[in-house]
Amino acid sequence: MLINSFKLFINKIISFTGYKISRLKYIHSSEINLINSINFFRIKSIIDVGANEGQFILRLLKQNFKGNVISFEPIAKAYEKLLINAEKNKQKISWYVAEKCGLGAKDFSNDIFISQHSESSSLLRILPKHTNLKPLSKTISAERINIKKLDNFYDYIKKLDRNIFLKIDTQGYELEVLKGAERTLELIAALVVEVSLVKLYEKQPDWLDIINFLKERNFVIWSVERVMGDVNTGETYQLDIIFVKDNYLVNS
Structure with a gap:
């Protein structure tokens, strides 16, 4: 009773801002939706x-x-912090950091363009559409890295x-990663891929190419989250799309 009275009191105060406290089950949280999906899929690994410093796992x-x-991360500075975060949490989970490398459709070496906001770093050159919205995403340096196929790690992954x-x-390099993961995808129950609805990087594939690639490999869309967009115009730039293998749903 006391809790309900307090909630009503707080709602009266914050109602002036246009918000209110609610426990309605359809109120959406992207963070909770992600973990609920992972729990529903009974994910064990x-x-x-593109781990960066390990923020996703944290x-x-x-x-x-x-x-x-x-975890996979190619940028030296982020990789060092990733190792530290994995070590700090070794009592909680089994967290293995693979060798420092990027992932793609084939094995080769190339420069990665490092952004001031390191999570925006890419093997593709960033475009003004991105930097105009997020100035900290501008490129400040480049680093030579090795790029490998995810399938190179298949023997470890299958265990x-x-x-x-x-x-x-x-x-912007997501499709190339998928192309280098043909065998690995056979082991995957579900995945989340960041896709761009507008060109944010040079030579970035169309977002439909990613969806069609996964559709051909029996993945269907499970959930969609808005990641980045222009609040002034309402335009959406990027989405996180969760896919699940259709035969997994049949057998669930």
Whole structure:
């Protein structure tokens, strides 16, 4: 009773801002939606591609994720912090950081363009559409990195506990990562991929190419989250799309 009275009192105060406290089950939270999807898929292992400093896994740890993780990150400075974060959390989960490398459709070496906001760094050159909205995403340096196929790590991945969840956040390079993961995708129950509805990087593939690529490999869309957009115009720039393998849904 006291809690309800307090809630009514707070609602009266904040109603002037246009908000109110609610426990309605249809109120949406992207963070909760992600962990609820992972729990629903009974995920035991995560492949974290484009890990940066490990922010994605750290978010899941706050939501009490328990399982195995293998992370990939090519930028030296971010990679060092990723190793530290994995070490700090070794008592909570089995978190393996793979060798420092980027992932793509083939094995080669190339420059990665490092943004001031390092999570916006990419193997593709960033476009003004991105930097005009987020000035800290501008390129400040470049670093030579090795790029490998995810399938090169297939023998390790197939030993992971099922079900396996794949996360790809590589700033316009997602389709290339998928092309280098044909065998690995056979092991994947679900995945989340960041896609751009507008061109934010040079030579970035159309977002429909990613959807069609996964559709041809029996993945269907499970959930969509808005990641970035222009609040002044209402235009959406990027989405996080969760896909699930259709035969997994049949067998769930």
